[in-house]
Amino acid sequence: xxxxxxxxxxxxxxxxxxxELDFSVKAGxxxxxxxxxxxxxxxxxxTLATIRQIDAGKILWNNQSITKLSDDYRDQLTWLGHLNxxxxxxxxxxxxxxxxxxxxxxxxxxxxxxxxxxxxxYGYEDLPVRVLSQGQKRRTALAYLLLxxxxxxxxxxxxxxxxxxxxxxxxxxxxxxxxxxGIVILTTHQEVGLDTGRIQRLRLTR
Amino acid sequence: MFKTYIxxxxxxxxxxxxxxxxxxxxxxxxxxxxSLFPLGVGIDKELLQKIAPGVAWIAALLASMLAxxxxxxxxxxxxxxxxxxxxxxxxxxxxxxxxxxxWLLTGLPLVLISPLVGLQxxxxxxxxxxxxxxxxxxxxxxxxxxxxxxxxxxxxxxxGVLISLLLLPLYIPVLIYGAGVVVxxxxxxxxxxxYLSLLMGFLILSLVLSPWATAAAxxxxxx
Amino acid sequence: xxSLPSMGDYGFYIGASYxxxxxxxxxxxxxxxxxxxxxxxxxxxxxxxxKNRHD
Amino acid sequence: MRIxxxxxxxxxxFYPIAGALAPWFIALAGVLAIxxxxxGFFQTPDILTDQKQYYxxxxxxxxxxxxxxxxxxxxxxxxxxxxxxxxxxxxxxxxAIAPTGAMFTFLSLWTGAFWGEPSWGTWWDWDPRMTxxxxxLFLYIGYMALQSAIDDPRRSDKASxxxxxxxxxxxxVIYWSVNCPNPAECAALxxxxxxxxxxxxxxxxxxxxxxxxxxxxxGVIMLRIRNIILERExxxxxxxxxxxxx
Numbered sequence: 001x002x003x004x005x006x007x008x009x010x011x012x013x014x015x016x017x018x019x020e021l022d023f024s025v026k027a028g029x030x031x032x033x034x035x036x037x038x039x040x041x042x043x044x045x046x047t048l049a050t051i052r053q054i055d056a057g058k059i060l061w062n063n064q065s066i067t068k069l070s071d072d073y074r075d076q077l078t079w080l081g082h083l084n085x086x087x088x089x090x091x092x093x094x095x096x097x098x099x100x101x102x103x104x105x106x107x108x109x110x111x112x113x114x115x116x117x118x119x120x121x122y123g124y125e126d127l128p129v130r131v132l133s134q135g136q137k138r139r140t141a142l143a144y145l146l147l148x149x150x151x152x153x154x155x156x157x158x159x160x161x162x163x164x165x166x167x168x169x170x171x172x173x174x175x176x177x178x179x180x181x182g183i184v185i186l187t188t189h190q191e192v193g194l195d196t197g198r199i200q201r202l203r204l205t206r
Numbered sequence: 207m208f209k210t211y212i213x214x215x216x217x218x219x220x221x222x223x224x225x226x227x228x229x230x231x232x233x234x235x236x237x238x239x240x241s242l243f244p245l246g247v248g249i250d251k252e253l254l255q256k257i258a259p260g261v262a263w264i265a266a267l268l269a270s271m272l273a274x275x276x277x278x279x280x281x282x283x284x285x286x287x288x289x290x291x292x293x294x295x296x297x298x299x300x301x302x303x304x305x306x307x308x309w310l311l312t313g314l315p316l317v318l319i320s321p322l323v324g325l326q327x328x329x330x331x332x333x334x335x336x337x338x339x340x341x342x343x344x345x346x347x348x349x350x351x352x353x354x355x356x357x358x359x360x361x362x363x364x365x366g367v368l369i370s371l372l373l374l375p376l377y378i379p380v381l382i383y384g385a386g387v388v389v390x391x392x393x394x395x396x397x398x399x400x401y402l403s404l405l406m407g408f409l410i411l412s413l414v415l416s417p418w419a420t421a422a423a424x425x426x427x428x429x
Numbered sequence: 430x431x432s433l434p435s436m437g438d439y440g441f442y443i444g445a446s447y448x449x450x451x452x453x454x455x456x457x458x459x460x461x462x463x464x465x466x467x468x469x470x471x472x473x474x475x476x477x478x479x480k481n482r483h484d
Numbered sequence: 485m486r487i488x489x490x491x492x493x494x495x496x497x498f499y500p501i502a503g504a505l506a507p508w509f510i511a512l513a514g515v516l517a518i519x520x521x522x523x524g525f526f527q528t529p530d531i532l533t534d535q536k537q538y539y540x541x542x543x544x545x546x547x548x549x550x551x552x553x554x555x556x557x558x559x560x561x562x563x564x565x566x567x568x569x570x571x572x573x574x575x576x577x578x579x580a581i582a583p584t585g586a587m588f589t590f591l592s593l594w595t596g597a598f599w600g601e602p603s604w605g606t607w608w609d610w611d612p613r614m615t616x617x618x619x620x621l622f623l624y625i626g627y628m629a630l631q632s633a634i635d636d637p638r639r640s641d642k643a644s645x646x647x648x649x650x651x652x653x654x655x656x657v658i659y660w661s662v663n664c665p666n667p668a669e670c671a672a673l674x675x676x677x678x679x680x681x682x683x684x685x686x687x688x689x690x691x692x693x694x695x696x697x698x699x700x701x702x703g704v705i706m707l708r709i710r711n712i713i714l715e716r717e718x719x720x721x722x723x724x725x726x727x728x729x730x
Contacts, residue, residue, distance in 0.1 A: 012638075015719055051288060052429045053570075075294040083285025089224050090217070101213050102293040354650055358643050362633045371629050372647065375622040376654050379661035386665060408657065419650050426642040434525040437537040439602050446541045446595040447521075450548065453587050454700060458510060461707040468714045472729045475718050 001027040001062065003048070003152065003183060008057035010043050017043055018204055020057070027151070028198060030178050031185045035204035041187040042081075042156055044204065048185060049079045049154045061152075075104065078150045080158055084141035088130040092116055092140045095129060099144045107147055115146040119169065134161045142166075145173055153177060155186040210295040211303045218307035221280075232273045232312045233319060239265035240323050251328050258327035259388035262337060263344070263381050266316045270348040271373060273312045275366050277304060277356040278424065287428055297424065298417030305346075305353045305416070313345030333388055336398065340387040343405045344380050350409075350416035351376045357423035379408055494573040495713045496722045502706040509703030516696035524689030532683070541599040542686070547693040549592035549613075551701060552620055555585030556655070559627070563648035566641060575641035576716070578648065579631060580708040584701050586624035593617055612663040619658055623651050637716050 004024035010017040017040030025031045033041050046052040048059060050066055050073065059066045066073040086095040093112050100107040116125050119139040129137055138161050145153065153174075159167050167190070174184055178198065222229055243261045244254060281287040290300050320341050324334035355373040359365040387401040436443055524543045532539055562578040565571070596614055597607040608614065630647055634640035717723045 046429065049292060051291060051425075053425075071294045071296065074292050077292060079288065079292050081285060081288055083283075083288065085285035085289040087217075087221060087280075087284060087286060089221055098213060098217055099289060102210060102289065102295065104294055354646075358630060358647060359633070364633060368629055368633050371622075372626040375619050375626060375658065376650070378619060379654075379657050382661045382665050390666075411653070411657065415650065415653050419646055422646050423643060426639055426646065429639060434528075434540070435530050435537060437530070439536065439538040442538050442598045442602055443540055446544055446598045449594055450544045450591055453591055457584065457587060457704050458707060461704065461711060464711050465707070465714070468711050468718075469729055472714060472718045472723055472726075476724045476729055479724065 001151065001181070001183070002060075003185075004060045004063075005048075006058045006060070008044075008047070008059065009055055010040055010047060010052075011055050012040065012043060021202075021204075023200070023202055025183050025185065025200065027181045027183060028178055029183060029200055030174070030198060031183075031200045031202060033185065033187045033202050033204065039204045041204060045154050045156050045185065045187065046081075049077060050074060051079070076151045078103075078145065078148045078153050080141060080145070080153075080155045082156055082160070084137050086129055086137065086140055089128055091126045092121060092129055092132070092143075093125045095140060096143055096147065100147055103148060103150070105147060105149065111147060115143045116140070118146055119143040120166065135163055135166060138162055139166055142170060142173070145177075151182055153182065153184045153186070155184065157187055157189070159188050159190050207295065207299055210293070211299050211306075214290075214300050214303035215307050218304055219310065222307065222311050228273070228276070229311050229315070232269045233315045235272055236265050236269040236316050237319065237322065239268060240326060244326065254327040255329060255333075255392070258323055258329050258333070259337065259340075259385040260381075261327070262320060262323045262341070262388075263384045266313075266320075266341060266345060267348060267377050267381060268370075269316060270308075270312050270345060270352055271355075271370055273308060274352040274356045274369055274373075275359075277308050277353060278360050278427075279356075279365075282360050282428065287424065291425060291428055297421040301353060301357075301417045301420045301424070305349045305420075308353070309346050309349040313341075313349055316345055317341045333392055336388050336391040339402065340384045340405065343402065343409055344384040347380050347405075347409050347412045348377065350412040351380075353420045354416055354423060357420045357427060360424070360427035380405070383408065494571060495576065495717055496720075498573060499710060499713050502710050506703045506706035506710070509699050509706065513696045513700035513703060516692055516699065520689050520692035520696055523685065523692060528683065528685045528689065535603060538599060538602045539686075541595055543690050543693040545592055545595035545599055546690055547697045548588040548595060549617060550694055551697045552585055552589035552592050552617060554698075555581050555588060555701060556620060556623070556651075559585060560648045560652045563645035564652075567645050567649070572641070572716075575637075575645065576709050576712045577705070578645065579641070579712055580705045581701075582624055582628050582631070583708065584704050586621060586628065588697070588701075589617055589621045589624060593621065615662045616659050619662065620655075623655070627651070 002024050005021055008021040009019045021044070023031065033044060035041055043052060047054055050070065054067065061069060061073050061076070085099070086092075087098075090098070093109070093116065096112045096115065097107070097109070100112075113125055116122070119142055121136060121139055121143065124132060124136060129140060132140070142158065155174075158170060162170065174186075178184055240261055243257065247253060247257065278287060281290065291297065293300070317338050320337050321334050323329065323337065324331075329337070352369075352373060354376075355369040358372060359368045362368060383401050383404045387398055387405065390401055391398045520543060524540060528540070530537055559578050559581045562574045562581065566574040566578060593614065596617070600609065600614075601607050627644055627647055631640050631644045634643055714723060723729060
């Protein structure tokens, strides 16, 4: 259960973001991608998450190219970008239910309520997400992580717009996932607070 | 697979029905456009009967194009489109669901109010039936091809005008054969069935072509 | 035959067609030349920026 | 910042080749045009059985119409190659072809009108072939509009290639629906091409003109592709070291 990148390069317009990147992440590991703004962190994450086509090089999941695997690889993947991926006109519960069914999980209403409660959204489940605050919207998006049983989490700056309590909560969730043998790839400007010492750092120099 | 189709279809319909006004704008646009022509062209009975099919089809074409811009743009802006791209379900099922929602909200209502065209343009009963039948087969084609245009111009400035520039050439066969059905039935020669079968053939071609092209365009747009 | 071609009284139409063709086929390379000069000016701007940045 | 993969180095290698070929192509096209016109005007009868002197518009009309159609096919071909091999140069070719193709289609519409006026008495009469050319012009304009509306070259290449593919599938359907609107009498589609019966001199002159337009198109496309390469690769070192950019 490893995710490897070989000679990975990304070109944005006519600028080369990074060239011949090699790394590999095993189950139960967290890969932290660092670099200043605009050095291609998000582009790398999008390429890993198959949102963006690979310019040059290969990405292997269990030694099979992710472009060949495509839907099977996406089955194992959860992505959270800067956008929350939730509809503002629907309620938090409806959003979560749709995300789960979309990713092939049949999940009971009770489980949805528990996930929302765990993210500190008790009492807000049936309100249209439009009325919630930015932090609460972010928690709704993060609540899906509790329900998803995928192995790989790719999170693009997940701690943005979260208050101290939510940050601690998310760190706990990520740590639990990594300990259970999951793979987490994320970018952040804060401390990840993972104490089990299985963090791999990758610096994109530009 | 089918569960996802129903899920996305339900989601889009609930979303649309929470903003009833958007649904009605398309229908009122259709009614206004068909009511404008007699004011411009004159109210002579034979003339109106002759131009009725063409007018109805052009109005339907423009009305369905009106609602296309919002087909993917709201999902694009709030990130749900990214989640759809990453769902293990094949993307063309999701695209078909969204196109069906668009058709139910814009295409079907046009079919249901097309008898209004019959009234305004003095069409007799079986012309109106032919018109409704032609629109019933034709409007899904408009939604399917329209989805390609909507996906290609996602997030671009001036998207509305650009969509019509891309799609009008593709809509021409629907217009020719769609209007041809009604004109032909008016002349009492018997090959309205061939027109309808041509329209059906075109519908099947769009059903095959559009999901692939729209999915490819969506992946390109959200890179 | 090699006789001089007579235009009949359609000189306008023939002249307009060939005139238009000639106009387009001269205009296009000329426009591309102008575009090339403006693109090169743009590149030279980048060259100067990079030079100042390095030294 | 060297780009060493072959498919990424293609623009750098192609740039000088295009620069060398372009002037020769345009010059050769000019020579061929002169020969073609001489042959078409001096070696042909002034009045044909059904057509008077204005028939000589045929050389530029048919040549530009063919070019309009052929260049659309080339555009679709390069778009397809671009999608399959993901090489940037092929996308650039597709982008470079579109304006010239649109110009030829526009030219064929006007020369058709100039010819139609004296012989049919109207500038435009919705004849199926003329309508098809008009729609082809709309397709070109849609293609170019989409390309200019997207700033990021990567997305604009791929999006316009998808549009070209859709065009590829739709063009026969549009052409058929325009040529044969009434399925009952569909003879319009099977009209025999009028190439064989005309006077061999006219036919040869026309083929020379078509060849001249072909070579002209190559030359102009080479010029435009150089501009596109310069524009897209202005960040790279090889462009900045070019002698004309110092």
